Amino acid sequence: MLVLSRKKGETIVIQDQIELTILSVDGDTVKVGISAPKHVDIFRKEVYLSIQEANRESAAPQQSDLNALIDRLRGPDN
The missing domain is CATH 1.20.5 (Single alpha-helices involved in coiled-coils or other helix-helix interfaces)
Structure with missing residues (x-):
C-alpha cells in the first residue's frame, strides 16, 4: 500500500484520469472529493x-x- 500525506486542498492524481482532493479534515474525519470519468464506479x-x-x-x-x-x-x- 502506498501511503501519502496530503493537506486540505491538495490533490493526488491516479493514471491521468482520477483526482482525489482533500476537501476538509475535522478530527478523525477526512472529506475527499473524487473526479473520475463517468465509466469508473466509485x-x-x-x-x-x-x-x-x-x-x-x-x-x-x-x-x-x-x-x-x-x-x-x-x-x-x-
Missing part, C-alpha cells in the same frame, strides 16, 4: 462489499429452483 468499501455479496447470492443456484427446472425439462409424463 463506492465506499462497505457498500462495495455488500454489492459483491448480493451478486454472489444472486449467482448461486437455488436447489429448489434447480429441481423445478429439471422437472419442467422432463415434462409432465415423468
Whole structure:
C-alpha cells in the first residue's frame, strides 16, 4: 500500500484520469472529493462489499429452483 500525506486542498492524481482532493479534515474525519470519468464506479468499501455479496447470492443456484427446472425439462409424463 502506498501511503501519502496530503493537506486540505491538495490533490493526488491516479493514471491521468482520477483526482482525489482533500476537501476538509475535522478530527478523525477526512472529506475527499473524487473526479473520475463517468465509466469508473466509485463506492465506499462497505457498500462495495455488500454489492459483491448480493451478486454472489444472486449467482448461486437455488436447489429448489434447480429441481423445478429439471422437472419442467422432463415434462409432465415423468
